[in-house]
């Protein structure tokens with residue numbers, strides 16, 4: 078099996094460092110607060126659960142106020158330039174907390190901190206950042222914090238080559254209703270625009286028994302929704318010497334006892350098999366929800382992106398999913414303005430969106446990422462042209478979302494109550510089995526399942542009433 082676990086000595090070092098920080102904090106009177114700031118995808122959300130658990134074991138109390146904190150961990154995302162600039166701006170603002178707590182330890186972790194260019198920049202221009210650590214070193218957080226605390230020196234834990242799967246150090250088993258459960262780390266696909274394989278490393282699957290055990294524990298702790306995570310969940314298990322794939326894993330978790338829903342992100346169209354759809358159709362606990370990013374409707378652009386499928390192959394799997402699971406809710410990601418994309422290529426993307434009718438679409442303008450192949454490609458399209466395409470796609474999707482939502486009016490669903498809705502109209506937020514947002518008047522208990530009738534619709538949500 079290639080997914081190597083942490084060595085005994087590595088675990089012992091991590092635990093010893095946690096204890097050392099704990100003893101140091103205990104010797105200083107008062108409460109000691111830690112603030113964890115998370116950017117990016119659900120993978121980072123899952124990593125932040127680990128960070129919070131580690132902070133608690135070190136003796137910190139978690140806070141939502143960075144000004145109160147003595148430890149700030151910024152878990153960053155590198156997927157687009159905009160995401161990176163936002164993080165750097167916020168890290169800059171956090172330096173103000175240093176005035177409150179001169180011993181403040183700011184840790185920059187995650188995908189952005191795994192990029193050598195960013196590490197250099199943090200070194201030169203952000204002197205108050207005390208620890209910089211790459212994604213694959215997260216299990217060394219306590220050691221790095223202890224080193225910064227005990228030596229007063231800046232720590233650069235940036236060798237990202239450690240490809241271990243961390244099972245032995247617990248994550249924060251908070252009692253939230255939604256449990257993010259990583260099934261694999263890294264990515265082998267090297268889509269030409271994407272930084273993820275460079276910052277997260279190669280694919281490593283967790284062992285099936287570890288994933289199933291974690292799902293069981295989360296269900297026992299009250300989770301009502303298990304979301305399996307990976308950059309390409311369909312290639313789960315390929316690196317393990319066992320005859321077991323993602324459909325097997327999905328079926329094993331969907332067969333667990335208990336009252337919960339099961340979802341997963343992200344599927345890759347080149348590996349999304351009919352067997353996967355058949356498994357989804359066979360188990361009532363699996364949400365009829367499929368997020369299947371297509372990125373472009375043009376075969377020429379898909380080839381340049383190294384995606385490994387054609388628009389026709391993509392549509393074939395969508396059609397099969399609709400045939401087997403008529404109520405399926407489809408969502409996707411798309412990139413506009415890939416280098417060399419022509420107006421004709423864009424029209425093919427537009428047509429694909431019209432043809433499929435996604436529930437919602439995550440639309441991104443191409444952002445060149447240093448080190449990727451696409452960043453070196455000729456990119457003659459003016460930014461204004463890309464913006465015009467982007468706006469057209471957003472407008473089209475707005476109409477489609479409205480139509481699909483209006484078509485739900487009068488239908489009934491079992492919805493899972495999430496909690497108070499923080500938007501203007503207030504009330505309660507709930508989710509249909511296919512993960513559509515439903516807004517209900519009044520207050521309802523999170524985790525409860527209620528039968529509702531849909532009475533209205535907006536572009537982003539359904540309006541419902543309990544029956």
Ligand code: SAM
Pocket residue numbers: 118156157270271272273307308309343344345370372410411412441442443444445446
């Ligand atoms: N692994 C998933 C997949 O392949 O579908 C998605 C991972 S990525 C974190 C999320 C989305 O960000 C991608 O689907 C893509 O649409 C977008 N993305 C990634 N790199 C990008 C770039 N350089 N510029 C613009 N969008 C990008």
Ligand code: SF4
Pocket residue numbers: 264265266267268271272273274308309345
């Ligand atoms: Fe990036 Fe492609 Fe991997 Fe998704 S599959 S993380 S887009 S390289």
Ligand code: F3S
Pocket residue numbers: 116117118119120121153154155156188189272273276277
């Ligand atoms: Fe961002 Fe890293 Fe996720 S680059 S999108 S946080 S894998």
